Amino acid sequence: MVRVQVLGAGPAGGAAALTALQEGAAVDLFEKSPFPRQKVCGEFLSPETIEILDGFGLASLFLSQAARMPRVQLYFGEKEKRGILAEPAYGLSRSALDSLLLETAVSRGARLHRQRAAPSPGAVVATGRLAATRKGKRLFGFKAHFCGPQNDAVELFFLDGRSYVGVSPVEKGFTNVCGLAPEEALQECKFEIDEYLARQRILRQRLEPLARQGDWLTSGPLVFEHRFESPELNEVYCAGDALSFVDPFTGSGILSALLTGREAGRAAAQGLPCSEYRLRCRQRILPPFRAATFFRKALSEGWGWWLAPWAPLSVLFSLTRPKI
Template sequence: MKYDALVIGAGPAGTTAALMLARAGWSVAIVEKTAFPRRKVCGEFISATSMPLLHELGVSDAFFERAGPEVRRVGLFADKAVLDSAMPQAAGSFAGWGRALGREHLDTLLLEAAVNAGARLWQPWSAHELHAGNQIYRCKITGEGSERELVAPVVIGAYGSWRSGALPLQSVEPHKPSDLLAFKAHFTECELPAGLMPLLVFPGGYGGMVHSDGGRVSLSCCIRRDQLQACRRLYPRQRAGESVLEHIKASCLGVRRALLHARLRGAWLSAGPIRPGIRIRSTQDIFLVGNLAGEAHPIVAEGISMAMQSAWLLSRRLIADQDGVTARRRISEVHREYASDWKACFGMRLRMAAVFAHLAMRPGATTLLLPLLDRFPKILSVGAQLSGKTKQVVRAPAPVSSRARQRIM
């Protein structure tokens, strides 16, 4: 089966790209191996800088109807410190604050919009054996007890950075004590103030809490593998996620207070190890979006926004080309342009996230910084600004070709 573009992965990055390309007249296939809706390890927060993009995609009304309250305060729960400061406000016509929405709702919303725009969905199907040749890609997919081959000149990798497999940039790496493993759970009946999103700092890791949809509070965190092993030894009767929570509560007064009467809603989720860093290159074959292109430490809560915005950056480059991107020379040009755009928009964000994460995971640094933060809590607002909470990426509607794109094949 022949398409103009093949998108592998139906998270926020993949569905954003598929939706934009389908609306521009491209024939698009989306391959997603997991059935929706499904919960996913993720902080769930979407910055105000992504609100223009949600509006452009036509899903803002549905998002606002379901998402949690506006996040107007940023906080810090570390040891006995319970601090908060104003969340910096994004400028522009969509000025405001970010909100959180569970991935089981957000991903389904975006995927349905892409399908309604004309994208062909293969779900639950798994992609493997991607081969390039003669300016075309051939991808074998399996599902429903059968195998198919999809053909396209453009392939967009949106399958995340955490899984192993045979696709580009998927690999199995040996375990290291410093590996960061991710956990997430939802709670109800929490005493976390509405509109507050605190950073959680504890030995060997960091995390965050935020009011999400349906009265739920999402708690997500990353913890070093060696610290997780210590937690398992300290709480041998607890499961992994529960032992991590006990460690966090023992280290953060603010978390103990917020969850004093809370109830766990659903099971703990885990994933990882995460792979922070920049993987996008100007000479790659397939296009990368989302965490596959580059992943910031989740301490800055910018993962979803970066995923969707990276897809917007790529799609507008592809759509702007009136004659298509069938020629290898033109594909190389788009790779260079997109990689340059990506690094200009997100490079500093990744570097600041790495600095914040390494400071948070070092008890000595936390001990030194807490008195300063206690005296000047507005430093938290500055940190939020440095993490990208006010950096506008989507400034204008994406370019659309003057004529509907004809099928390439």
Template structure:
């Protein structure tokens, strides 16, 4: 096995695979380390915003997106109790895709990894990163293949963390384990068939202690995903002894959100609910850490706004553009890592500029929706002015792309010459 690369990327979610494809297209040798075998189910609402669809298409997966994603998402609904408000999604005028679409993570993540393989990325899967030591210019990453005990060490000047947010990276030094808290948000997802969901509608639901959404992800599948506070879930489980956490979540949805039960009553569930979390919204990115963080490993917004895949893909693009630019300026040997410091500073600044406002809005929206009084107030406001939902979608980045269109055209050109 080859063990020395220009960059090693840990995690093949949308962030890791996007970065791997971009760097490989620029001529770098890249290893992408992923511990799970794909396709795998993933707790996610699976909605992708219009600008992110364009970025994914530029990576060369346009055909698969067109064939396998759900319909254009043209309207959004907010459901609480027995009430709901429907509004138009804003159109992304400067994007190849004017509307968002949803696509199952079983499909999206697999297609991206296969595309990475096609452009020359070394895919190390299922391998888990067990140890990351060193610093810019001289990183070492110990990886272990599933069900084996021997460790292989990869060497690289550039280390990229794209491992999501469910667990910490095995970095040298003390790791803080988070205490369980009543306010922790646990996440759930299940797929349903034959759900009579209005085509192109994305319903978001809010209830005491949580929020969620459902969407047509293509191929006759409707995904239902959401988050619920730990204390609320524990209370529900005490009432329904023996029921799984996911079943309690579904029963609560059916009782408390009429619009959801109307859809689910006519649908049938495929398999059981999957759960994950607690989710950990917040910023983990630091300009001085030495390794580069993208996607949820850099920071996470409350998933009520469905921007996580966008943040993953867009942050990967932002980082790769800065890495390529800084290395071209430097032009010197790789052992001089001042170009990495320049890229880190510029990336961190740009990341905050683009994503911090979205994260703050997502936080405000999530917390308004999870509480009885503010949730009812928000719904009342949206009933009076449905445009609040449309504008909210615009404010959280559904129509804006963080990436310069010239860069996208350049990558598109490189893809076509492959």
């Protein structure tokens, strides 16, 4: 029997483990953090996610927990744009989603090793973002859950060229507030996120009726990059953020992680060459990565700021996510 080693039990590792099991392989799943665990993440799940989860037989369990988001509201400073998504998106905390994938994989026979592991040839590497090595202007992410009145929309507040905050529903009536800002802007407030958010009028008004549950989590520095051309990946099946970390405003990172994780699990179980696996991922992930990079640059240069409110939402949405 083929034995597949999967490093990391985030969405990419969970999807890889479940797919390898479906392919008839034995799975060793390594996870260094205790579960369930929180992650700095907007916890917005693109509509296509349901199709992948359905393939694992998890759609109804997922739907019984997740919040539904049929609407989107974008704020560019004082300008506002509202729309209806072609299909509803979902909100589920990472502690619930990642545990669902991990527990299902274990219940189907994956052997869980609660430890950090080093990759060996043929392993699925789904260990998340690489540590940032680049110097210069650094971005940090932050997140907390709030209770109070819940909206059925994903709301994105673009505060200036480089910062934005998402407000969206998750399970049990909670609201996720998650954002990204330059280090220097956060340092001005000594990383007091409440103070940072209160400086923005529209956001301050939006958050007024909500009460924060627990501390802010922060994460960074964040670097958006992909490793499709990295020859050192010729011996492993690299998936999720470890392969490509896209700007989170797209809300497509988890979808990409599930997608590449699924492909990696299948490729590892079938013994497909790693280079061929990576080429398949590149064809699906690189176009939306490039679109996201273009929109991010447009926003930070200032002219996207004026263009974006008039661009059709459906086009922005579909250009920034992979086809499954």
